[in-house]
Amino acid sequence: MFYKTNTIDSLLAAFILTNRRQSLSRPGRPELQSISSTTSLNLSQGSSYPIGDTATPPPSSDKDWFEDGRESARQLRIELGLMSKYEDGDTAPPPPSSDKDFFEDGRESARQLKIEIGLMSKCDESSSGAGTKTNEINTCNDERSAELQDIEGKTMSQDVHFNIPSRKSHCMAICLVPPPSATKVWEKITAVRRECKDPGFFRWPPHANILYPFLEPVYNRDDDESKYDQQVKFKNEIAIHLSKAAMKCEPFNVTINSFGTFGGRQRGVLWAYPMSKYIQPRVDDEEPLFNLHRLLEQQFPICNEQRKTGAFHPHMTISHYTTNANALAAKVKIETGWESLSFRAHEFYLLERKGDDGQFKIAATITLGVDSEVEFHDPPIPFPAMPEVEEEWVNNERMAMKSRRKNGNKRTRSGRKGKELDALQNSRKEES
Known part of the structure; x- marks a missing residue:
């Protein structure tokens, strides 16, 4: 369990950083590109287990950036056992048309991966995502409240008196x-x-x-x-x-x-x-x-x-x-x-x-x-x-x-x- 937890954390960090490069390392912003590279190196060295050579040379176009992020997600799913290397896994939408779209796509990919491997729930996804609708937040809050009340109710019934x-x-x-x-x-x-x-x-x-x-x-x-x-x-x-x-x-x-x-x-x-x-x-x-x-x-x-x-x-x-x-x-x-x-x-x-x-x-x-x-x-x-x-x-x-x-x-x-x-x-x- 210790090995799996550390591996997932390291791979997830690398994947998120890879997607973040889509917006942080754009031409004209060299200082942010340097910070991103240094952080990625420190995470790789600080992990107890190597995560493999997931970094690739900087792509030359917006399409390359998109393909690079999608391939990183595919490789990570293969390493986590969520898909085989023979599956295409091509479920991504067409390449985004702007820097903002690139950023949102990267964040959405990371969020979906977190949900897939159990590091967050759909309610966490809705409440933390940009532009979330109010009714979606209320629905998640209602579900959480009901769940907490159910847990508290069971706890109280067991806590009041002996019932074996x-x-x-x-x-x-x-x-x-x-x-x-x-x-x-x-x-x-x-x-x-x-x-x-x-x-x-x-x-x-x-x-x-x-x-x-x-x-x-x-x-x-x-x-x-x-x-x-x-x-x-x-x-x-x-x-x-x-x-x-x-x-x-x-x-x-x-x-x-x-x-x-x-x-x-x-x-x-x-x-x-x-x-x-x-x-x-x-x-x-x-x-x-x-x-x-x-x-x-x-x-x-x-x-x-x-x-x-x-x-x-x-x-x-x-x-x-x-x-x-x-x-x-x-x-x-x-x-x-x-x-x-x-x-x-x-x-x-x-x-x-x-x-x-x-x-x-x-x-x-x-x-x-x-x-x-x-x-x-x-x-x-x-x-x-x-x-x-x-x-x-x-x-x-x-x-x-x-x-x-x-x-x-x-x-x-x-x-x-x-x-x-x-x-x-x-x-x-x-x-x-």
Whole structure:
């Protein structure tokens, strides 16, 4: 490619200069003839590759000048492979009748050659040519504007949010997790979760979901790309959009000093509130964790489960209970003598697990701030303080919770069916 580019540039320069001699080296203008000859020599010597002896003795008439220019064009097309030496290539109009015509003919020949070898477009030709009609310029400008708008439109659609084929999976999550270096936070929260018999003790680290469930790739078997290539493309796009969100959110501090519950008669959850605050004071009073969630949801709008109730409520689950009343009783007990915990969040995590029983591990680490980086871990790595195996009590609590949820879903479904049957019977009575 380097050789071809330099050769074309040298040959084109020689060809244009040859055509320019038609007007520059006319009798009575010897000083311009000297400049043209010197420039042609310098171009030939400065090129990395010789362009051959294209210069001929000065023609003796206007007709000779025309023939010389046409022959130069023919030889150049042969050298560039645009025609064979056996073709005549005689497509030129009759010899011009004036110096101006000679000049215009030479410039037109050079322009046509540029278009032929791809160094300029027809729109460039129209806008740069002498005497171009206004409607021709407007047409080219309209075409260029449409082309630019099309390109910008595609760029924006790709830039707004993640749009690679994918589906939501409960085996993937974007979470805030205390960094492994925050050992005191890990020890205290782990102890409380054990005391409260958290069914998720083995599967989940101490965390606050930002986007859950998150995305996994959908592979196209009919695609020419292999499954591996599709996976690489998916990861690259994930990294780009995670970084776009992370770079707009500076590292922040997190304090755990309050608790809450939610649930009802058949379910209760005890949670800790991760209050977040920027390290450097800011004019806006939005907590950085809320800001991070908003930025991530902009990149992955399909992952909006954290706003099912209309607003984002970050929380770190401590344990699950059979009723909310039991969760409230545990809350009172935990709050007694609780000492505030803090850690600095300079990164967040993409977590992944294998199957419903698997432990969530670090699939990617995403740093916060303008220099945000995304580091994938293949295979995913566990948090150092997480248990290596699921203890018996944890499994028992998890199975009991799963059974409660299953029975609760059955009651919900049967209740809905009963209401539907009553409505159907009432409608039939009204019809009769």
